[in-house]
Amino acid sequence: MKLMVVGGGGREHAIIKKLKENPAVEQIYALPGNGGIAADAVCVDIAASDISRIADFAAEQGIDYAVVAPDDPLALGAVDALEARGIPCFGPRKNAAIIEGSKVFAKNLMHKYGIPTARYAVFDDMGEALAYAGTAPVPMVIKADGLALGKGVLIASTRQEAQEAIRGMMEEKKFGHSGDRIVIEEFLTGPEVSVLAFTDGKTVKPMVSSMDHKRAGDGDTGLNTGGMGTVAPNPYYTAEVAQQCMEQIFLPTIRAMNAEGRTFRGCLYFGLMLTEGGPKVIEYNCRFGDPETQVVLPLLESDLLTVMQATTYGTLAEQPVHFSSRYACCVVTASRGYPQHYEKGFPLTMTQEAAAHTYIAGAKLENGRLLTSGGRVAGTTAVADTLPDAIREAYRLAEGVQFENAYRRSDIGRRALQALEG
Numbered sequence: 156m157k158l159m160v161v162g163g164g165g166r167e168h169a170i171i172k173k174l175k176e177n178p179a180v181e182q183i184y185a186l187p188g189n190g191g192i193a194a195d196a197v198c199v200d201i202a203a204s205d206i207s208r209i210a211d212f213a214a215e216q217g218i219d220y221a222v223v224a225p226d227d228p229l230a231l232g233a234v235d236a237l238e239a240r241g242i243p244c245f246g247p248r249k250n251a252a253i254i255e256g257s258k259v260f261a262k263n264l265m266h267k268y269g270i271p272t273a274r275y276a277v278f279d280d281m282g283e284a285l286a287y288a289g290t291a292p293v294p295m296v297i298k299a300d301g302l303a304l305g306k307g308v309l310i311a312s313t314r315q316e317a318q319e320a321i322r323g324m325m326e327e328k329k330f331g332h333s334g335d336r337i338v339i340e341e342f343l344t345g346p347e348v349s350v351l352a353f354t355d356g357k358t359v360k361p362m363v364s365s366m367d368h369k370r371a372g373d374g375d376t377g378l379n380t381g382g383m384g385t386v387a388p389n390p391y392y393t394a395e396v397a398q399q400c401m402e403q404i405f406l407p408t409i410r411a412m413n414a415e416g417r418t419f420r421g422c423l424y425f426g427l428m429l430t431e432g433g434p435k436v437i438e439y440n441c442r443f444g445d446p447e448t449q450v451v452l453p454l455l456e457s458d459l460l461t462v463m464q465a466t467t468y469g470t471l472a473e474q475p476v477h478f479s480s481r482y483a484c485c486v487v488t489a490s491r492g493y494p495q496h497y498e499k500g501f502p503l504t505m506t507q508e509a510a511a512h513t514y515i516a517g518a519k520l521e522n523g524r525l526l527t528s529g530g531r532v533a534g535t536t537a538v539a540d541t542l543p544d545a546i547r548e549a550y551r552l553a554e555g556v557q558f559e560n561a562y563r564r565s566d567i568g569r570r571a572l573q574a575l576e577g
Contacts, residue, residue, distance in 0.1 A: 156177075156179050156180050156181060156219040156220060156460075157181060157182045157183075157184070157216060157217060157218050157219050158174060158180055158183045158184070158218065158219065158220050158221070158222065158460075159183070159184045159185075159186065159209075159212075159213055159216070159218045159220075159221045160174070160183060160184070160185050160186070160188075160196065160222045160224060161186050161203050161209060161221065161222065161223045161225065161233060162185070162186075162203050162223075162224035162225045162228075163185065163186075163189045163192065163198075163203060164225070164445055164516045164517070164531075165445055165446055165448075165449055165487075165515065165516030165531065165533070165534045166224055166225075166443050166444070166445035166446070166449070166514075166516075167185060167192060167224050167225075168189070168191055168192050168195070168514040168515055168516070169448045169449045169452050169514045169536075170222060170224060170443065170448065170452065170459070171183055171192060171195050171196050172452075172514070173452045173453075173455065173459040174460050175195060176458065176459070177458050177460045177461070179460075180460065182197065183195070183197070184196060184197050184198075184199055184218070185197065185198050185199065186198075186199045186201045186202075186203060186209055186212065187199065187200055187201055187202060187203065189515055189516070189517070189519060189528070190503075190515060190518040190519045190521075190525045190526070191513075191514070191515020191516075191518050191525065191533070192515060193520050199212060203225050203227060204227050204228055204231060206228060206231050206232060206233050206236050207236070209228070209233060209236070209237070210233075210236040210237055210239070210240050210242075213240060213242050214240045214241075218242055219242075219243075220242075220243055220244070220245070220460070220463075220464065220467075221242050221243070221244045221245070222245045222246065222463065223237070223245070223246035223442075224246070224442055224443060225442065226252070226255055226256070226302050226440065226441060227302060229246050229247060229249070229252040229255075229256075229441050229442060230249065230252045230253070230255070230256035230302060231249070232248070232249035233246070234246045234247060234248050234249070234252075234421075243464070243467050243468075245421055245422075245463040245464075245466060246420075246422075246441075246442065247419050247420055247421045247423075247441050248420075250416070250417045251412060251417045251418060251420070251441065252441040253417065254412065254417075254419065254423070254439045255302070255424075255438075255439055255440045255441040255442070256301065256302060256441070257300055258298050258299070258300050258301075258338050259277050259300045259336055259338060261439050262275050262338055262340075263277075264408075264411055264412075265408075265411075265436060267411070268407055268410075268411040268414070269407070270404055270408060270411065270436060271403060271404065271432075271433060271434065271435045272435050272436045272437075273296070273340040273342075273343050273428075274341045275338050275339065275341070276339050277336060277337075277338055278325075278336065278337050278338075278339065279335065279336045281321060281322070281325040281326060284321045284325065284337060284339065285318050285321055287339060288311075288314055288317040288318050288321060289314055289318070291314075291317070291339060292341065292342075293311065293312060293313055293314055293317070293342075294310055294311060294312045295310075295311050295317055295339055295341065295342055296308065296309070296310055296311070296338075296339070296340040296341070297309045297310075297311055297320040297324065297337060297338075298338040298339075299324050299330045299333040299334040299337055300333060300335065300336035300337060300338065301330070301331075301332065301334075301335075302333055303330040303333045303334075304381065306330075306379055306380075306381070307324070307333055307334070308379060308438075309323075309379075310342065317339075321337065321339075325337060343430050343435060343437070344428075344430065344431075345429045345430040345431065346366075346389075346391040346428075346429045346570075346574070347367070347426070347427065347428055347429075347437070348364050348365075348366065348389045348392045348396075348426075348428075348429060348434075349364065349365045349366070349367050349385075349424065349426055349427070349444055349447045350362070350364050350365075350392070350400065350405075350424070350425045350427060351422055351423075351424050351443060351444060351447060351448070351451055352405060352422065352424075352425065353421075353422060353462055353465075353471060353476060354409055354420065354421070354422075354423055354466060354471065355420050355465060355466045355467070355468070355469045355470070355472075356409065356412075356418040356419055356420050356469065357409070357469065357471070358471040358472040359401070359405045359406055359409055359423075360462075360474075360476045361397070361400075361401070361405065362451045362455070362476075362478065363388045363451055363454050363478045364387065364389040364397075365386065365387040365388065365389055365450050365451055366385060366386050366387070366389040366391075366568075366570065366571050367382050367384075367385050367444070367446070367447060368382065368383045368384045368385065368564060368566075368567055369383070370383070371383060371493065371494060372564065373564050373566045374566065378495065380489075380493065380494045380530075380531070381445060381446075381530075382446045382447070382487065382531075383487045383531075383564045384446065384485055384486045384487050384534075384563075384564060384567030384568070385446050385447050385449065385483075385484070385485045385567075386450060386482070386483065386484045386485075386542060386545070386546070386568040386571045387447075387451055387454060387482065387483045388482070389571065390542075390571050390574040391429055392429075396429060396434060399433060399434055400425070400427065400434050403433070403434070404425060404427070404434060404436060408423070408425075408436075408439070409423075419441075420466050420467060420469075421441070421442065422441075422442055422443050422466075423439065423440075423441065424438075424439065424440030424441070424442065424444045424447070425439065426439070426440070445516075446485050446487055446514075446516075446531075449485040449514050449534045449536050450483035450484065450485045451483075453483050453536055454478045454479045454481060454483050454538065455476075455477075455478055455479075456477040456478060456479055457475060457476050457477045461474065462474055462476055479538070481538050481539060481540055481545075482538070482539055482540070482541060482542040482544070482545040483536055483537070483538045483545055484536065484542070484545040484546045484548075484567060484568050485514075485534045485535065485536040485549060485567075486534070486535050486549045486550055486553045486563055486564075486567050487516075487531050487533070487534045487563060487564075487567075488532050488533045488534075488535065488553055488556045488558075488561050488563045489530055489531050489532060489561075489562050489563065490517075490527060490529070490530050490532060490560055490562065491560040491561070491562040493531065493562070494530055497530055497560070498560055499517075499526070499527045499528050499529065500527060501526065501527045501558040501559040501560060502524055502525070502526060502558060502559075503518050503525040503526060503527055503532065503533070503557070503558045504525075504556075504557050505533075505555055505556050505557070506555035508555060509535060509552045509553070509554075509555025509556050510555075512535055512536055512537060512549075513533050513534065513535045513536075513552070513553075513556055514535075514536065515532070515533050516529060516531045516532060516533060516534060517530060518532055527558050532558065533556050535549055535552045535553040535555075535556055536549060537549035537551075537552055542568060542572060542575060543572065545568075546567065546572070
């Protein structure tokens, strides 16, 4: 089989490595891929957002199956364009990808169908938003409506911070047109859990849970990032909580999307907060999370391609989806200064052992050398029988990933360990 994976980050590298395990896979093309992915797939210099060229390439190459991984091409209708050319895909169509593409849509969907989430208000007028923030309880959460690379969410601990965030989104356009409308939410407290789930629009098969570490600095300090590391499974996500989520959140969401004429197929990401009042949805993503994928897929014992095809063809109910009972930890090595200003273009070296366990997110290949090209450069994952062992091993392996100005948090998994000990 000839496969095509759209995207070029650590998540896509993890997906490609897992797809390669299927012996029927002869060739994988990555559009655009990156310098590290080039070791596992043929990288093609077509941007993930260039929908027409992606569809043309797939048709010309006779691609048997396509995986559209990032949010932008999904929201732009990549799956629709590929299906129109007769190419089966993993991922939701444009009208279903709106569940991530518009936070206003997602919040209104949850409100309409009784899916538990934070109280909220929607604004497209800055004056009204500022007035509301002047009286709303603090802390409060300010969200840009559209896609913003995972960074369009700000937690304001004071009303002044809230008003600065509103001006930044709506007046200064820090996130472009994504901030034309905003959502202001109540601030929820409790452990956060990420759950990715395979679905064919009827059946939902959740993957192993995970715990992301969004803040740039140790102790969950600093700015929000795309994610500085993950562990799986999440110790707060018990069997009882999982059952509650299935009944109150997962299946109701799929039914709600069907009722709206927006059947969702692919991977639906549930960002959850386990509050005193029960689990609530913080956000939906219409695709695999990054870097959650880097700990979830190494624990998948079923064949990824077979499961993906079952979501496409509506046969997920008959398809077994098994995960290991072991633990995984991913430590991200980033460019110092991320998520704001950082330098790039530094040679990236890895020991042979580290390279075997590392997914490249931000590096390009130039004259046979890997050079850093992004904020998050690499994610190194270890799997072990216990969480402490997985964390220790991930950090040991990550030491083998070297470049100038490299930075990584030193406390990935600490909260999870405390939960297990508590």
